[in-house]
Amino acid sequence: MLAMSKYETVIGLEIHAQLLTESKIFCGCSTKFGAKPNTNICPVCTGQPGVLPVLNKKVVLLAIKTAITLNCKVEPRSVFARKNYFYPDLPKDYQISQYELPLATGGYLEIEVEGNKKRIGITRIHLEEDAGKLVHQGAERIMGSEASLVDYNRTGVPLMEIVSEPDIRSPQEAKAFMETLQHLLQFIKVCDAKMEEGSLRCDANISLRPKGQAKFGTKTEVKNMNSFRGVQQALETEQKRQAELLDSGGKVIQETRYFDDQTKQTKSMRSKEEAHDYRYFPEPDLVPVEPSQEWIEEIRKTIGELPEHKKNKYEQDYGLPPADIEVLLSSPALAAFFEESLKLYDKPKVLANWLMGDISAYLNEHKKGIEELNFQPAKLVEMLQLIDKGTISGKIAKTVLVEVLDSGKSVQDVIKEKGLTQVSDAGELLKIIKEVIKSNPAQVEQYRSGKKAVIGFLVGQVMKASKGRANPKLANELLAKELGS
């Protein structure tokens, strides 16, 4: 790490996000994951002679949504191009992508590392189709395998490529960028953004330069980072490799390197000289994408408030601590639930406590999102109001909540059915208190001889005898009165 202090690290990321559409980008086939090989295919996505692509409008919509969210300019005219190369997972032997004229340009994403906020530039966002999947028999790669099978189910699944400016200065920042981006893409529902499942993928360009030098050093491209931790580890490894190389008087070679998750090392894949000439040219089978300003505005309205704005509001207007905010913003549905409840019940911290505590615990246990339950903000608020009125105790409310979440019934129904109303009737309570005093003579004796703290035990007995329904405050008062007499 000592060597590092001499250098500044420069990182730019290229992210591929799989867009959440029902059908593929250029045909009507399903994008569903995990189907039997070569079942979600048609003449178009298998590149039969004579077929033509037709752009799925939903794909453009989702990319525009992302562009707006990342503060990009949606270009009035973008053009698809063909990227030509031969590979068996690519049925047409070219990939339809955007090249010179991408869908959106010039935005930024704000990240936060150790309390410091920083803007990372977004160079461009463009659309392209995914390739198929090869399965090799007898070897890990196509070289040396006895046979290779190809599954075209994934061919034509819509991808959005997001390219960052080389504004990232550490592997930690790179990880933060990916995490923030994931959160955002999930929030606006354009991508489920799971790195481990490949719906969010990332390649990184990394170079080192002596501190104070303006010119960039020679970069390498690092591939195969399959988790957020992987991104940080791979870039730390590559940063260290480059620093040691430079320190020993060596030179970084421009090349593509592959991160091995097992050994935590990067290995050379191909050098610049071996790089492909993709012979890009405009795709003649598609017309330019020209979204109208009205459509863009319409899309803008559907996005709603972004996590960043919400975070500020939760902090400043509601006075919530960072830990609460993080939990509430972890799911757009949860945040929406919180805000709807707040309209009916003006105690943000109380709401946050319930949502973070019992409700989150229930959701985690059942592996469900709040939107999947028959549970509305009005139900939660009704329950909280009953606590405030003293109709049920906070402790009983926990039981009521679970029953409400399980059954989908109303709060009132559950309380009535289970007879869980709090006992605040002095006469009824007094009967119980008398029973307790009778069956605990030793403790009563202790109290009367001056050990006043023992009243806690006796109140506990009252609660137990009432199955938790006794109003604890009233029980305490009545008990003190009874013992004092």
Next chain:
Amino acid sequence: MTMQHKTAHELHSLLSAKKLSSLELTEAVLSRIDRTEPKVQAYVTLTKESAIKQAKAADERLKNNDNVTPLTGVPVAVKDNMCTQGVLTTCSSKILANYLPPYDATVVEKLRAAGAVIIGKTNLDEFAMGSSTENSGLHPTCNPWDTKKVPGGSSGGSAAAVAADECILALGSDTGGSIRQPAAFCGVVGLKPTYGRVSRFGLVAFASSLDQIGPLTKDVRDAALLLNYLAGHDPKDSTSVDYPVPDYQQALINDVKKMRIGYIKELLGKGVTRPVRSAVEKAMKKYQELGAELIELSLPSFEYAVATYYLIAPAEASSNLARYDGVKFGRRSNRSPDLLTMYYNTRAEGFGSEVKRRIMLGTYALSAGYYDAYYLKALKVRTLIKNDFDRAFSKCDVLLSPTAPTTAFGLGEKTADPLSMYLSDIATIPVNLAGLPAISVPCGLDKGLPIGLQLIGRAFAEETILRAAYAYEQNTDWHKQKPKL
């Protein structure tokens, strides 16, 4: 006159009046094929059995007067680069010699819906690359007027089949003259519609930004009639234009008074043989007699049209033909130890030399370092050519030229000199580069070989050129001349 000599509109009257059945007509055409096909070799695949079935179905439709169209029961030949479900579609290439498409091209679907009888698939220059049909990877086709001459190309099979009465109507495709030039060589009518007028879905792509499907027929009325059933927007082809389709038969008016006809100076100069020039000049006189106004026009950018075409078309072709790699369909070379060798061998064995030449030309033109100098520059010249046409059409309604500078040349005469072969498309290529409609009609005979007159219109002005062609045809007898086979 035997029935297979007749036009579709004549036959439609007989079929509707029940004076003739589709089965009789289809059998007459099939027996004509039996007699003349050994000399002409227009077809790659004959679909006798399904044709008989379709004829019987058409007769049912005619009998019940159920959805009868002018195409119902009429035998049509389809160029073998249009996909027919379950029927070989070879593009006259060894690489697709065993290819059975899993779907119908949109135009084929439309023919079926109209009740046409598909008689077979016609020969072409491999992947439509050529002007003589000698580049067919399967066999050459001979000109019915003189079997030692070429029929033109690339739709040579379709043009020869129409001329030899081996079908009533035919479909061709035109990328640089591939409908019009063989129509001229074989003495039939050939119409290339505006780019975007007819769906390309299912047409095996040669050069996507230039390809267009159109009719080859025995007279102008049949061309209008067939176009009625081909034209229209297709949601499966993003480049097909959503523009109203008129009834083209309504355009057939024998009146060109005050029509402004521009003749292109550059296309009546050097390179055009004396008999062709004199036939075209006679046609100009005929128009004058009929009351049209003749204007001399210069389109200087035409000089660069052939060079421009031979950059753009091969560039697109190099990418379009990449998918023939032996992985998914078509021919695969079996003597290959690894993937790369399989690619090499498959393509080396499967493609003919003209196709290989164009793939190499196109690959070169798109390569890094050459793209700007070749492909990009060609796109700019293409714009200049379009501008030249726009200027011309501000002064006239129709442009006139010979379709080809010569009559049909001898088989084998130009195969050793591709450049002189390319120049035979000098009058037709600019029209594709500008995406305009044009028609070729017979306008003379020289030493027993037909001469073609080309009429070019503004974009989507098929009606204007049909009217000009119809008036000419009504006042001349060239279309009634028949080859003696």
